Every structure is written in C-alpha cells, then in structure tokens.
Amino acid sequence: MAAEQRMVSFFSPADLTELIQLYSRHPSAVLFAGGTWLLGREQKKIPVLGEQVINIGGIDELTRIHRTERFLEIGAAAPLSLLLEQAKRVLPVCLYRCLTSIGTPAIRNLAGLGGNLSNPEYRMDSFPVLFALEAQVELIGPEGSRRLPIPRLIDSENNLRLKPGELIQRILIPVESFTEELYWKHEHNFWMPETHLSVTAVARMEKGTISEARLVFSAFRRLVMRHRELEAELVGRVPPLSQRETEYLYQELDSFFQAAGPIPRELDRRMLILKALDFLSNLGSEATIPVPGRY
Ligand SMILES: Cc1cc2nc3c(=O)[nH]c(=O)nc-3n(C[C@H](O)[C@H](O)[C@H](O)COP(=O)(O)OP(=O)(O)OC[C@H]3O[C@@H](n4cnc5c(N)ncnc54)[C@H](O)[C@@H]3O)c2cc1C
Numbered sequence: 001m002a003a004e005q006r007m008v009s010f011f012s013p014a015d016l017t018e019l020i021q022l023y024s025r026h027p028s029a030v031l032f033a034g035g036t037w038l039l040g041r042e043q044k045k046i047p048v049l050g051e052q053v054i055n056i057g058g059i060d061e062l063t064r065i066h067r068t069e070r071f072l073e074i075g076a077a078a079p080l081s082l083l084l085e086q087a088k089r090v091l092p093v094c095l096y097r098c099l100t101s102i103g104t105p106a107i108r109n110l111a112g113l114g115g116n117l118s119n120p121e122y123r124m125d126s127f128p129v130l131f132a133l134e135a136q137v138e139l140i141g142p143e144g145s146r147r148l149p150i151p152r153l154i155d156s157e158n159n160l161r162l163k164p165g166e167l168i169q170r171i172l173i174p175v176e177s178f179t180e181e182l183y184w185k186h187e188h189n190f191w192m193p194e195t196h197l198s199v200t201a202v203a204r205m206e207k208g209t210i211s212e213a214r215l216v217f218s219a220f221r222r223l224v225m226r227h228r229e230l231e232a233e234l235v236g237r238v239p240p241l242s243q244r245e246t247e248y249l250y251q252e253l254d255s256f257f258q259a260a261g262p263i264p265r266e267l268d269r270r271m272l273i274l275k276a277l278d279f280l281s282n283l284g285s286e287a288t289i290p291v292p293g294r295y
Pocket of ligand 1: 118
C-alpha cells in the first residue's frame with residue numbers, strides 16, 4: 001500500500017505582527033519554538049507536526065530578555081542557555097537550578113520557557129517554579145494582549161487556557177528577594193512522567209522568624225499543588241521547628257496530597273513532604289542560604 005502523501009506548510013514570519021496575523025488566519029497551526037518537545041516526543045519515530053507549522057524561534061520580540069524595576073521579562077522563545085548566561089545574576093536561585101536540570105546543553109540551546117509552559121499534555125519543570133515565584137505570562141493574540149498568573153494558564157482539566165490564535169509572548173517574574181530557596185527534582189527518566197516529583201520552596205526570614213514561605217509541589221508532570229493555608233500558618237514560626245510542629249506539618253501535607261492530588265503512593269508523598277520539612281527545618285541555617293553567584 002502506498003504511503004499517504006501529506007503536504008506540510010511551514011511558515012517563518014519575520015516579526016511579531018506578521019506572526020499574529022498568520023496565526024489568527026491559521027489558529028490550528030503548530031507553533032514551533034525550539035522544537036525540542038515537538039521533535040523529541042516521538043523519540044525514535046519520524047515526528048508528525050501537523051499540516052501547518054509556524055516557526056517562532058527567530059522572532060526578535062520573543063527572544064528578548066529585559067529587566068525593569070518590577071519584573072524580569074523573558075521572551076517566550078529565548079533559549080534557556082541564553083537566559084542562564086545573560087540573566088545569571090538576577091535569576092532566582094530556584095529557577096536557575098530548575099533550568100539547568102532541563103535536558104542537556106544542546107537541548108537548552110534551543111528550548112525556551114514558552115514551549116516549557118505550553119506543553120499540551122504535561123506541566124513541565126518551569127511551571128511549579130514560576131508558580132512559586134508568582135510569575136505571570138503575557139499572552140498576545142488577535143484581540144490584543146493580556147496577562148495571567150501562572151496557575152491560570154491551565155484549567156481544572158489541565159488544558160491550556162489559550163484562545164484561538166493566542167500565544168505566550170513573555171514571562172514576567174517579579175523582582176523580589178528571598179533569603180532562602182529550594183528546587184528539588186526526582187525522576188528515573190524524563191520520558192517516564194509517572195516517576196516525576198518536584199518541590200520548589202522560597203522563604204523570607206526576618207530576625208530569625210519566617211515572614212513568608214511558599215511551597216509548590218509537582219507530581220507526575222500532571223499535578224501542581226500549593227497549600228496556601230499552610231503557608232500562612234508558617235508565618236511567624238521560628239526555626240528550627242519543634243518535633244510537634246514537624247509532626248503537625250507532616251500530617252497536614254500528607255492529608256493534602258491524598259485529597260488534592262491525589263498522590264496514591266505513600267513513598268511519593270513521603271519524599272515530597274520530607275524535602276519540604278527539611279527546607280523548613282533548616283531555615284536560617286547555612287544549609288539553605290543561597291550564596292549569590294554560587295549555584
Ligand atoms: C532529551 C530531552 C530531555 C528533556 N528534558 C526535559 C526536562 O528535564 N524538563 C523539562 O521540563 N522538559 C524537558 N524536555 C522537553 C523540552 O525540551 C522542554 O519542555 C522545552 O522547554 C520545550 O521548549 P521548546 O522551545 O523546544 O518547545 P517546542 O517543542 O517548540 O514546543 C512545545 C509546545 O509548546 C507550544 N509552544 C511553544 N512556544 C509557544 C508559545 N510561545 N506560545 C504558545 N505555545 C507555544 C508548541 O506548539 C508545542 O505544543 C526534554 C526534551 C528532550 C528531547
């Protein structure tokens with residue numbers, strides 16, 4: 001039987017205006033940024049991209065990295081390696097650690113944050129970290145631009161909330177300083193999302209007391225969880241935490257993961273909880289203090 005012949009139209013718009021016009025005429029086209037997920041996901045098979053593909057990798061407005069007083073603004077298609085190099089001094093430590101854990105140097109030369117956040121199936125590595133940093137995405141489309149906090153980028157069914165013809169233009173990370181940060185990731189293999197777990201934590205200490213703490217957990221590249229009530233309860237506590245406090249936090253997080261996830265395996269819940277408790281227990285000690293420039 002003869003193989004089916006399929007024509008693929010590959011567009012390379014010159015700038016953002018041309019991209020918006022083109023994408024609004026072809027809203028079902030596939031956006032091709034670094035292409036590392038689109039080409040890599042089929043592993044050894046020949047990738048099938050779709051009938052219309054729009055290359056957004058070379059568009060200047062999507063690759064700029066800029067810092068204002070309020071935000072670190074990162075173009076959605078700026079390669080991660082460029083970001084790690086250009087913004088090393090201003091990137092939050094947890095994000096720096098997360099980005100250096102993505103793929104290999106060759107992958108990071110192509111891959112960008114826009115493609116990492118817009119995966120149609122999975123919540124990739126930067127999602128929980130940008131959630132903890134309370135970053136926003138700036139979307140642009142035929143109706144203009146709008147901003148969404150990271151968790152609002154997906155709906156309750158885990159689908160992206162992008163309208164037809166809309167794409168991520170920039171990621172805006174508030175310029176804030178935390179005294180302590182953690183990024184921890186565990187997985188057997190990137191292609192086995194069922195083995196993936198991560199914890200992102202940021203905290204601010206003032207005179208030995210926790211004045212702010214944010215904890216975001218992810219599991220199986222599907223669940224991203226933040227327990228805001230527990231974060232509020234942490235404010236005012238003085239580390240090291242007592243055994244009673246640790247036991248309370250353990251029970252609270254365990255019930256949260258059983259209900260909110262759910263994360264059925266006790267071992268997975270345990271790993272997430274112990275990482276978070278380790279971070280909280282060591283707040284204020286040398287172990288968790290990020291030294292600028294030493295990643
Ligand atoms: C060997 C290997 C290892 C990897 N390891 C990791 C890992 O450890 N952690 C991890 O998180 N990922 C990993 N990845 C997956 C991938 O490299 C990253 O998720 C990467 O950030 C994707 O970015 P990209 O620019 O290549 O996206 P692309 O592959 O170009 O696009 C990904 C998806 O996002 C859409 N898209 C792209 N840009 C936009 C935009 N601006 N607006 C709206 N939609 C958009 C595309 O249409 C597509 O559906 C790995 C991939 C490979 C091949």
